[in-house]
Amino acid sequence: MGDIHEIKNDGHVVLVPLPFFGHIIPFLDFAKFLSAYYHVTVIVSASKLDTLKQRGFAFEDDNKKLVHAHSGIDLIGIFDHNDEDYEVSTSAAYIDLESIFDRMRVPVRQLLSSAFVTSPSIPLLATRPIDRPIHLFVADVFIHMLIRDAQERDIMSHIFFPNNFSMVSVILGTSTEKLSRSLPPDFASEFVKTCSTANGIICHSIDKLEEQAVNDLRQQLLPCSNIPVRFVAPLMSEQFDNKQSTDTITYVKQWLDTQWKLTDASPSVIYISFGTVVSLAPEQLVQIADALAPYSVIWSLKAQFHTCLPSSFIDDQKHLLLHWAPQRLILSHPVVHFFLSHGGWNSMLECMLAGKPMLIWPLFGDQMRNGRRAEQDYKIGQCIENTSFDGQQRIVASDEITGYLKQMFDREATHVENVQKIQKICLNAKENSSRLYLDEIIKIINDRVTLQKQQHIER
Template sequence: MDPTESHPLRFRHVVAMPWPGRGHINPMMNLCKRLVLRDPNLTVTFVVTEEWLGLIGSDPKPDRIHFATLPNLIPSELVRANDFIGFVNAVHATLEDPLEQLLDRLDSPPPTAIIADTYVLWAVRVGERRNIPVASLWTMSATILSLFLHSDLLISHGHALFQPSESKEEEIVDYIPGLPPTKLRDLPPLFKDYQVFKKCELCFDELRRAKCLLFTTAYDLEPAAIDFLTAKLDIPVYATGPLIPFEKLSEGSQPDYIRWLDEQPECSVLYVSQGSFLSVSEAQMDEIVAGVKESGVRFLWVARGGESTLNKAFEGSSGVVVSWCDQLRVLRHVAVGGFWSHCGFNSTLEGMYSGVPMLAFPLFWDQILNGKMIVEDWRVGIRIERRKKAEVLIGRDEVEEVVKRLMDRESEDGKEMRRRACDLSEICRGAVEEKKETETCKKGNWKLSTSFGRKTLYHDLLLAENNRRDKIVKAYYIRAWRWGKQPSPVTVSDNINAKIALQLENFVRSNVSKTQSMKYLLLLNSCPTRPSS
């Protein structure tokens, strides 16, 4: 039975299935918050393991987002980094049946759509068995997805080595669509672990059968990659980001670390966070601690699980060590002038949104390419050069030097880096504001949801917004196609008057009213392609 036949469009129920990891759960939750805030008739069931419910269950969220749990059949979050491929295999092998059983119990109303992390291998086939459309959420950069989808080009160019030789590390990879010219050493080791690579390939095969692909990035941050993927994939592509928690910051809550920041000079504090998944060796941490301390720079350091040890090591220094903090709130604080980052994509987006220069210290997988993009492509950071061998430490003197460079606001490099950071912050903030504005659909600022329904006319997206200065409506584009056919784009001029915009709106509304099998209205505002100027 069609899950929407007994429940008309006024009842919409989305099941969100993130990959069980902090860097995947957070953007999925941010997307779900955005959806329920703009659609009063939407309910979300957010699926996590019992362990993860204990970790995030008390976090604030809208009332129409409800948690549902799967049993703890996979390795604990506390140890998953010890055997990454074992963790991946466990997720793929053990959680599909529990999700099926959970879906059997969700019937008030039944699910009308599933949003699943791209790495949840079996999500699309679960949806197909139940006649429920599935959207795939990609939580890494669009650029690295293009790289993954072109592994055959790496092989044909002799760049798919399990461990790149020193003679090839400096070779430039300039043949991957959407990827700026990049040294081989700055690409993630796709083929180093063959099992992981093959698992990724299976996920990408499933991706092509999803109803649409959602990115957490903003279009203007990665236009080349998104344009290419939009043309390459046979499914709609949306840049929904930056998917960050952009709700109004709490004014009543003032934790100790915020009060400490309030007392520091503008742009004087280095915020240090190495993420929640991997960590460096004890010997390397000793060098980092010594270098930061010797730099004399004020710092706020997040040390998950090692707060007491670091507090002792930093005794007498001009910094604060905490076990947790509201990262976006810290980055947006006027006292913060630099961000030591592991270059996870969520942290990268938050750093750019906040306009804070970054010290790139990637550890794993996509972080390596993110670090290169931060430094060379976006030009908003400094990189600590990665060592060819893990046992070769980055010394305290080098750490001290790069920290001082990052925090130097008077040098020409420092000024240019901060100018670029401000520019990218404007891009990110503009994308977020654009999405906020579409949540309050007022006269003259209309919107149309997208559908990933089946069997009938598709309307990919029609987005228009008011220009706040002259009230001219800007319609970015409209694409419409019949099920089973390739999209036929129609580009709309960037400056059209309200009358033309109204005609477009009426055209789309009239077609939507004839559509009886729309499954779910999603993402009112994210267009993967802007009209040519």
């Protein structure tokens, strides 16, 4: 990597996640890694920019340009009208991915057009233009058709899987498992078409955990069967990133430290979060609060649902309610006993890297599969049964929840032993297999920069 510093000023990577924070965060982690070598631009729905600033991920520089908390990363918001919170509730377990993509496509295509010039009749559909050549374009698998738009402009492109790679068999329809959040009818065929032109897949997982999924793909007689797949997780640090700083983060750290002292330095806190998409029914929240009442709890729950909880729960000093929680800080703290989670892949990776057991309450998408992997394959926790949003949401009674909590405590030694093994796999991948894949990506970009320089000279 002797030419890294020379390349840094020239190489440019553009990343485009789906406008859900469970997808945006791994993209930002990937951007943070790449920013040590290249300039990186992350394109997000403009409606998400304020939230990124509130959570300490972004700020305005001296030129009023929105940048990531780490240097070398620019954030561009697109005016795509994807303004919803995309909550999944009892009545709607379906998110219209096709419409989200359609709304993103025009502003992203506009940004990719280097010859585009704003005019009164054709306004820029973004907070600012892209002002440098692009050497690698990476798009979320659920908006993979943006890859074709980049390829049309001769921009090298990769598909990014923010999920574990077993999702590919669900997308292709080769798995018996179906997603409760339905994909568009032609998603599989369109994905295969995109893979036939894409330069590769980058997956936010670890190769040792995905050997079966890769073998299953290679055995398919499809144009995408031999596409290069590179596993790059864990992209996050096992320690909390202290460069992120907000009043909430400071307060949470103080609260956790206090709990640690009160319990004589022993794990006692249950952390609970169902991610940024899901909303449970108010009556379900009451049942959860009833079961958790005896324990020290830190609960990430949207502010509008705090009033659904009993005042006795809210007023208890050992219960901390937050409308947003710095999850990595919480999971990395030794006072946290285990994580009650929806089982999103990003949350699972963060929890495994922190070496904490999980009680998974899966609701939609790949969460049922993730829950089974955690309980049956990794044996790092329990998975609550029959909680999917398929049809009517089942209200899980407090007695049943209490039973699962008891199982977590009874099997604690086994869960801790197993999650520590998974943690070692994560840390080993970070220094070895994933690092090698990341080095491959760096070489691919460097080669692209060199080629474009040569082509420019020849002109």
